[in-house]
Amino acid sequence: MSLLTAPRIHDGRNWLPENSVVEVADDGTITAIHDGAVIAQATQYHGILAPGFVNVHCHLELSHMKGVVPRHTGLIPFLQTIPRHRNDYTEEEKSTARAAAYNELVENGVVAVGDIANVADTLDVRAKDELHVHTFVESLGFSATPQKQFGFSEQVYEAFSKQAGVTKRLRQSIAPHAPYSVSEQLFRMIDEHNKTSLLSIHNQESNAEDEYYMLKMGAVQTLLHSLGIDDRFFVPSGKSSLQTYLQWLSPSHPFIFIHNTCTTRNDVQVAKTLVPETYWCFCPNANLYIENRLPDVDMFIAEGATICIGTDSLASNSQLSVLAELHALKHYHSHLDWETLLQWGTYNGACALQMQDIAGSLTPGTKPGILHITNLEDADSCTIHRII
Ligand SMILES: [Zn+2]
Numbered sequence: 452m453s454l455l456t457a458p459r460i461h462d463g464r465n466w467l468p469e470n471s472v473v474e475v476a477d478d479g480t481i482t483a484i485h486d487g488a489v490i491a492q493a494t495q496y497h498g499i500l501a502p503g504f505v506n507v508h509c510h511l512e513l514s515h516m517k518g519v520v521p522r523h524t525g526l527i528p529f530l531q532t533i534p535r536h537r538n539d540y541t542e543e544e545k546s547t548a549r550a551a552a553y554n555e556l557v558e559n560g561v562v563a564v565g566d567i568a569n570v571a572d573t574l575d576v577r578a579k580d581e582l583h584v585h586t587f588v589e590s591l592g593f594s595a596t597p598q599k600q601f602g603f604s605e606q607v608y609e610a611f612s613k614q615a616g617v618t619k620r621l622r623q624s625i626a627p628h629a630p631y632s633v634s635e636q637l638f639r640m641i642d643e644h645n646k647t648s649l650l651s652i653h654n655q656e657s658n659a660e661d662e663y664y665m666l667k668m669g670a671v672q673t674l675l676h677s678l679g680i681d682d683r684f685f686v687p688s689g690k691s692s693l694q695t696y697l698q699w700l701s702p703s704h705p706f707i708f709i710h711n712t713c714t715t716r717n718d719v720q721v722a723k724t725l726v727p728e729t730y731w732c733f734c735p736n737a738n739l740y741i742e743n744r745l746p747d748v749d750m751f752i753a754e755g756a757t758i759c760i761g762t763d764s765l766a767s768n769s770q771l772s773v774l775a776e777l778h779a780l781k782h783y784h785s786h787l788d789w790e791t792l793l794q795w796g797t798y799n800g801a802c803a804l805q806m807q808d809i810a811g812s813l814t815p816g817t818k819p820g821i822l823h824i825t826n827l828e829d830a831d832s833c834t835i836h837r838i839i
Pocket residue numbers: 508509510567653709763764
């Protein structure tokens with residue numbers, strides 16, 4: 452058992468009162484939070500103590516594509532470049548990059564990750580058993596008859612389902628890629644597969660997505676045609692993508708919406724009426740990398756949205772660090788306070804991945820990992836060390 456204290460301790464939701472002491476069992480389980488009475492026996496850290504970070508959105512399988520797409524190319528050229536180049540590498544190059552990216556997450560204080568998988572490549576890193584992983588087996592198919600594409604996703608899902616973690620939690624679900632790459636028919640198949648599964652979706656990352664759903668025109672249509680996709684089956688709804696596809700999925704799923712750079716107040720309000728459990732994941736550095744814009748953060752806060760954080764992949768980010776994402780948000784929205792930002796990077800992320808019983812807060816009975824952070828406010832000099 453050990454007792455730990457620091458001038459500021461964040462418990463995943465709030466700053467604890469001054470002089471609080473965290474009691475941790477030898478296996479990392481939080482056993483109690485004490486007031487100052489035991490402070491003399493506690494190990495004193497300077498800086499901050501906080502639970503381990505939760506990275507809600509990552510693509511470890513794309514780790515070998517770092518720097519392949521230049522910055523600020525826009526989403527549509529980005530989407531055209533990734534599939535064209537993702538197989539220009541040997542299996543060894545890919546697995547080396549995956550392993551390095553996984554280690555980078557661990558070194559940056561991440562304890563749990565929501566990871567996108569189109570194929571079963573990341574079985575190798577999941578087996579390292581240092582992170583809790585929810586793998587979103589991402590299905591793509593913009594077709595009226597997507598049986599083949601869904602069948603492939605089912606095979607990938609089965610491969611992940613067979614893998615069990617020894618000490619870490621490994622879970623998986625089949626999830627839609629994005630509104631412009633998943634047809635109504637495929638959304639319905641994903642829904643039928645498991646009506647209560649955790650879903651994530653790349654949501655409203657560009658205005659072209661809503662333009663396509665409302666009017667069936669614009670850059671998404673050009674993208675589909677350039678990929679040889681026949682979209683005659685698609686009927687525009689006159690509504691945003693989010694307000695359309697949510698009608699094709701059961702409200703019993705918890706939903707994680709990723710990116711949301713073009714999401715409006717009306718979208719957030721409608722999502723609330725359609726789905727009881729929603730999480731809004733921001734990946735600011737990836738948004739700045741691809742489209743050079745950020746979501747309307749203040750609107751989400753005003754609407755009471757539950758916000759969490761992802762890094763996206765190394766194809767659209769220079770690093771895999773939740774803290775670097777929080778620094779990016781703080782840089783562009785200086786009025787955000789660190790109490791809130793740290794909650795987004797820890798507890799809210801754990802709730803989004805349905806892992807709040809093990810990670811994301813210093814709640815007794817959980818095993819969240821404990822980080823020692825110095826110089827939190829300075830992006831260039833701050834440090835993160837995992838002490839538990
Ligand atoms: Zn992504």
